[in-house]
Amino acid sequence: xxxxxxxxxxxxxxxxxxxxxxxxxxxxxxxxxxxxxxxxxxxxxxxxxxxxxxxxxxxxxxxxxxxxxxxxxxxxxxxxxxxxxxxxxxxxxxxxxxxxxxxxxxxxxxxxxxxxxxxxxxxxxxxxxxxxxxxxxxxxxxxxxxxxxxxxxxxxxxxxxxxxxxxxxxxxxxxxxxxxxxxxxxxxxxxxxxxxxxxxxxxxxxxxxxxxxxxxxxxxxxxxxxxxxxxxxxxxxxxxxxxxxxxxxxxxxxxxxxxxxxxxxxxxxxxxxxxxxxxxxxxxxxxxxxxxxxxxxxxxxxxxxxxxxxxxxxxxxxxxxxxxxxxxxx
Amino acid sequence: xxxxxxxxxxxxxxxxxxxxxxxxxxxxxxxxxxxxxxxxxxxxxxxxxxxxxxxxxxxxxxxxxxxxxxxxxxxxxxxxxxxxxxxxxxxxxxxxxxxxxxxxxxxxxxxxxxxxxxxxxxxxxxxxxxxxxxxxxxxxxxxxxxxxxxxxxxxxxxxxxxxxxxxxxxxxxxxxxxxxxxxxxxxxxxxxxxxxxxxxxxxxxxxx
Numbered sequence: 001x002x003x004x005x006x007x008x009x010x011x012x013x014x015x016x017x018x019x020x021x022x023x024x025x026x027x028x029x030x031x032x033x034x035x036x037x038x039x040x041x042x043x044x045x046x047x048x049x050x051x052x053x054x055x056x057x058x059x060x061x062x063x064x065x066x067x068x069x070x071x072x073x074x075x076x077x078x079x080x081x082x083x084x085x086x087x088x089x090x091x092x093x094x095x096x097x098x099x100x101x102x103x104x105x106x107x108x109x110x111x112x113x114x115x116x117x118x119x120x121x122x123x124x125x126x127x128x129x130x131x132x133x134x135x136x137x138x139x140x141x142x143x144x145x146x147x148x149x150x151x152x153x154x155x156x157x158x159x160x161x162x163x164x165x166x167x168x169x170x171x172x173x174x175x176x177x178x179x180x181x182x183x184x185x186x187x188x189x190x191x192x193x194x195x196x197x198x199x200x201x202x203x204x205x206x207x208x209x210x211x212x213x214x215x216x217x218x219x220x221x222x223x224x225x226x227x228x229x230x231x232x233x234x235x236x237x238x239x240x241x242x243x244x245x246x247x248x249x250x251x252x253x254x255x256x257x258x259x260x261x262x263x264x265x266x267x268x269x270x271x272x273x274x275x276x277x278x279x280x281x282x283x284x285x286x287x288x289x290x291x292x293x294x295x296x297x298x299x300x301x302x303x304x305x306x307x308x309x310x311x312x313x314x315x316x317x318x319x320x321x322x323x324x325x326x327x328x329x330x
Numbered sequence: 331x332x333x334x335x336x337x338x339x340x341x342x343x344x345x346x347x348x349x350x351x352x353x354x355x356x357x358x359x360x361x362x363x364x365x366x367x368x369x370x371x372x373x374x375x376x377x378x379x380x381x382x383x384x385x386x387x388x389x390x391x392x393x394x395x396x397x398x399x400x401x402x403x404x405x406x407x408x409x410x411x412x413x414x415x416x417x418x419x420x421x422x423x424x425x426x427x428x429x430x431x432x433x434x435x436x437x438x439x440x441x442x443x444x445x446x447x448x449x450x451x452x453x454x455x456x457x458x459x460x461x462x463x464x465x466x467x468x469x470x471x472x473x474x475x476x477x478x479x480x481x482x483x484x485x486x487x488x489x490x491x492x493x494x495x496x497x498x499x500x501x502x503x504x505x506x507x508x509x510x511x512x513x514x515x516x517x518x519x520x521x522x523x524x525x526x527x528x529x530x531x532x533x534x535x536x537x538x
Contacts, residue, residue: 079498083341087500093490100495298500299343 007201007259015056015208022049047303055301055310059207063200067115070169070203075111080307081315082107082161084297088288089153094143098134102154106130107162114166117173126163131155160285161308164315167322171206172199174326194261194329201259202325206274209253210317213275214282216252217245234286237279246275261329270324274317281316285309332410333385336378340371340488341500344379347531348507349478351381358384360440361476361508364465366458366528367444368486370396371501376442376480377411379503389414389434390442391427414441418448428467435472442480443468445524449491457529461521469511469520476508479524481531506531 026046033039062073086099106126113122138151174194194202221241229237253271254264262270285308289297298306336342344351352358365376373390380388394415397407407413414434416427431441445461469477483502489495506527511520 083498083500086497087341087484091487093486096487096490096493096497097495099497099499103497298341 011204011259012060015060019049019053019056022052044303051301051303063203066200067169067172070172070200071111071115074165074169075107077307077311078107078111078162078165079103080300081165081297081311082157084300084306084308085157085161085288086154088292088294088297089157091150091153092143092145094141095138095150095154097141098137098151098154101137102134102158106158110162110166111169114170114173119170119173122166122170126158130158134158160315164319165311167318168203168206168314170322171203171318171325174199174202174322194325202321205253205256205259206318206321207314208256209249209271210274210278210313212252213245213249213278214313215245216248217241217279220244220248230283233290234283237283242279246272246279249275266328270321273324274321277317277320278313281313284316285312332406333378333382336371336374339496339498340375340378340485341498342375342379342503343500344503344505346505349476349505351384351505358387358440359476360435360438360474361388361478362435362441362443362465362468363388363478363480363505364443364445364461364524364528365480365482366532367446367449368482369449369489369491371485371489372444372449372482373413373442374406374411375482375485375501376503384440387438388440388442391416391431391444393418393448395419414439428464431464431468432471435468435475440475445521449486457532458525461525463517463521465524466511466517466520473511477510477524478508479506479527479531480504481506481528483532504531 023046026042026049029042030039030046033042059073062069065072082103086102091099110122110125113125134154135151138147138154217237218241220243221236221238224240224244225236225238227239228235229239229242250268250271253274254267257264257267260267260270285297289295296305297308300306301310304310363376365372373392377385377388377390390411390413392407392411392413392415394417397403397413397415407415414430416430417425418427421427431443434441443465445465446459447462465477468475481504483504484499485501487499488497488501509524509527515523
């Protein structure tokens, strides 16, 4: 469990302050607007802010329990996201048992291995072993109709919802285990890079930057948005929103770089990378929604839609961020 | 509490597209909810997705041969869902399901009914099967009762017929506009219309 250190207090104050301002602005605007359309927009905004309070509290509470809390939290996130994604993609009765494995066996194994720090195994478990297993499992049931499509859908869902998401709590093992090993090896210059027990700060940095990128892209898009990036996939995404959101979220990342071993140059590079990956995650998950003909993945989080609507950017940003940090801060 | 658990497990979302669960004056009309049937979870899910005040007066009509087998099911059916268990196989004068249902209606209960009689084993894409005549007879005998079509989605993917492994997908329960028997309408026409009402809800549910 990380000690309630100075960084944690600063973060709690900053996030709490930001949300308090958003809540106050929402309340004020609710009294000002006169039109029905405006009222609906503000109500949605207020529902989103209320949900942000809950999400921030749950996230903060979970990571105060360290790696265990992070694994439990993201394990549940995986479960809800997987549920939404499989619900949207039509499967056949022949997939029923493969789906049972995908929900109740594979995710627990993945997260337990992340928790015990079995990096060599969890980083290939889904893409190698589960990939092969699911292919064989569905074949043995003998239903060959749309075989490749059905199998690929389950494999995709597991990769996105379980494998990629599990890289987020894995950031905690990265720092403590690797850095602790480095101290033992005597290369103290690198050991200072990510001190043991501070991996949670990398996770917070990633989550805050990626989520701020989503929010700021939305805000800039509303303010200046003109030219659409991909009207058929995600009608609300504009070049102006994209540029403004990515740049300002990167600036947030630089401002929060005291949480990380990054200097300003690295923080800019990491910020741009995770925001870009987050953007890609958002439009890929949108493409899946459009294909299924729905607007949201679910109704789990009031004002936001489903779990997948909230974590779409994180699914793409987390694995790339994890790999980069691991590579440059071994 | 059981209702909350079922909702959590199946993620069941109720959508009311044609009538409100409770009247604006706070009263709960007497109803027969009739739905497509694809899973043993159907009756518990419809029951659980109703608002508390409606759930309190609503009894699922369920097959005695399934729900009376084993202490757990019997306990659930009798004490939790307060199911009205009916005979499917050896119907005699004394256990006629219609009489039992009409009596329950007279006692003020609303009913959840699956007019296909049994679960269709079909894949998700299939339309509901032919409706049996019970719904028609009840509608004729108790014309004041509202007949509300209900479409259940994804339950056969959560717990398909002939399987015991549960896959926790999200179910949806769509309630449609109430029907009544039209003047001079015969049994066949009414049952066809009732079946279409359920099938149409599926189209509306999928159309957004």
